[in-house]
Amino acid sequence: MTRMTIRADNLTWGVGRKTIVRDVSLRVEKNETLGLIGPNGSGKSSLLRLLAGLKRPRSGQIEIEGRNIASLSRRALARQLAFVQQSAASDTNLSVRDVVKLGRTPHRSALSGWSSADEAAVSGALSRVDMIERRTQPWQTLSGGERQRVHIARALAQSPTIMFLDEPTNHLDIHHQIEILRMVRDLDLTSVVALHDLNLASMFCDRIAVIAGGTLVACDLPSKVLTEALLHDVFRIKAEVSPADDTGRPHIRFRSE
Ligand SMILES: Nc1ncnc2c1ncn2[C@@H]1O[C@H](COP(=O)(O)OP(=O)(O)OP(=O)(O)O)[C@@H](O)[C@H]1O
8 A cells, every 4th residue: 555645635725815726635655756837826835835734724634644734733743844945035144054953943852952863964964965065154155056955955954754845946057956856856755846847847756746727737647747738738838748768758848939
């Protein structure tokens, strides 16, 4: 039996009279990497925030490993879930290492000192994003891509079982885009990752969920989802899709006319 880590049923959320996420149900399996794609403003960030318990749905419910998240405390949630926000701005005097240390907060009590497990989590996370040599550098002096990698390290230091990432490849050069997505795929945890780059989604996600106008319009293997018809209907583009030589996953070639 495959284990469902995330089970969302009939999620609806909105602001005022506007419905932003409409009746979305989805399942994410243990250790799966689920991509979330859709046009600007389609509701990807809103859905991620609902799934991570950062917003409450108007209706519908979310279970994480069989427990309704509405019944869990923030701290209990933070021990299981990490969220990498879209270009989160942190204006601090902290060093890189101090920012990543914040990821350990949910695991520490007021009485416990800094343990070797905390230290190992922080060093391991910094190494994974290739920032260990920058650990003493002040946060404000980092480039956009370096900040993004440190945010990811902070999430990793949290030792979550589920990670939500909102466009984690923003600001990254192509080498680091690929490195980060390869890492997310290979980590022993469940992840849901909003992406704009459809070819990267195809390369690195086990399945892809497509959201348009707040509604889930597809959720399946990349080869099932990334069709010329769907790209036309959802993204309003003309593209040719063919299996990549090396992996057989869909490769999208955009047309300029
Ligand atoms: N608190 C809010 N109040 C009013 N409108 C909101 C609020 N939060 C989100 N929206 C609107 O809901 C829609 C979906 O936003 P969301 O950020 O979830 O989209 P997205 O798919 O992540 O977009 P993008 O690809 O541009 O990042 C947008 O039109 C946005 O303006």
